[in-house]
Amino acid sequence: MSGRFRDRGRWVATCHNQAMAKIVLFHSMLGLRSVELRAADRLRAAGHEVITPDLYARQTASTLDEGFQLKDHRIGWATIEQRADQAVQNLPADTVLAGISMGAGVVSTLLPQRPDTAGVLLLHGLAPIPTTARDGLPVQLHVADADEFAPPVEVAAWLEAATRTGVDAQVFTYQQAGHFFTDPSLPDHNAQATTLTWQRVLDFLRTVSG
DSSP: OEEEEESSSOEEEEEOSSOOOEEEEEOBTTBSOHHHHHHHHHHHHTTOEEEOOOTTTTOOOSSHHHHHHIIIIIIOHHHHHHHHHHHHTTSOTTOEEEEETHHHHHHHHHGGGOTTOSOEEEESOOOOOOTTSOTTOEEEEEEETTOTTSOHHHHHHHHHHHHHHTOEEEEEEETTOOTTTTOTTSTTOOHHHHHHHHHHHHHHHHHHHO
C-alpha cells in the first residue's frame, strides 16, 4: 500500500506493504531539533506517517534554562497549546499522539479532544492521562530510571492513576541513562537504551496499527 508522511505542513508519499500508523510527534522544551526529526525519519523508515509540528516557530534552545525561558516566557504555554491544537485539526481521528519531554504534556492537553487516537506514546516525560480516556487505550511510557523529572515514585503513581482510568498502560525504565537519553548530542545519552526504546516503540506502533 502507498503511504504518506507530513512534516511542516504536508504529507509526502512513501511506499510500503504493511499496515501503518499515523503519528503526530511533539518536540521537547528545547524546540524542534534534529533529534525529533531523526526520530520521525526512523518511524517513517518503518512505514509510518509522521508529522512533527514546530510549536516554537523555528526557535530552539541549547540548555534547559533557555528552554524554560522559551516555554514559559517568550512563547508561553497558551500559545504552545494553541499551535498544537491547530497542528492536529485536520489529522485523522486515530492519529497516534506522541510527545518527547515537554511534548508529553502537549499530548495530555490534546487527548480529551481526540478520544479515538489509536495510541499514546510518552518519551522522557510524565503527563496525566485524563479520566475521560477510553477503556483499553494503548499508552506506552519510556523514562530513565533515575530521571530527575520523573523519579520512580512519580512513575509508580502515574501508572497507578493511568490504570485507574482503564487505559492499557506500559512503562519502560532505563538504567544508566539521563533524562533525554535518546538525544546523542546530550550527556544524558545512552545508546543501548535508545536502541531498545525505539525497538519497543516500533513494536507498539505495529500493535496499534494492525
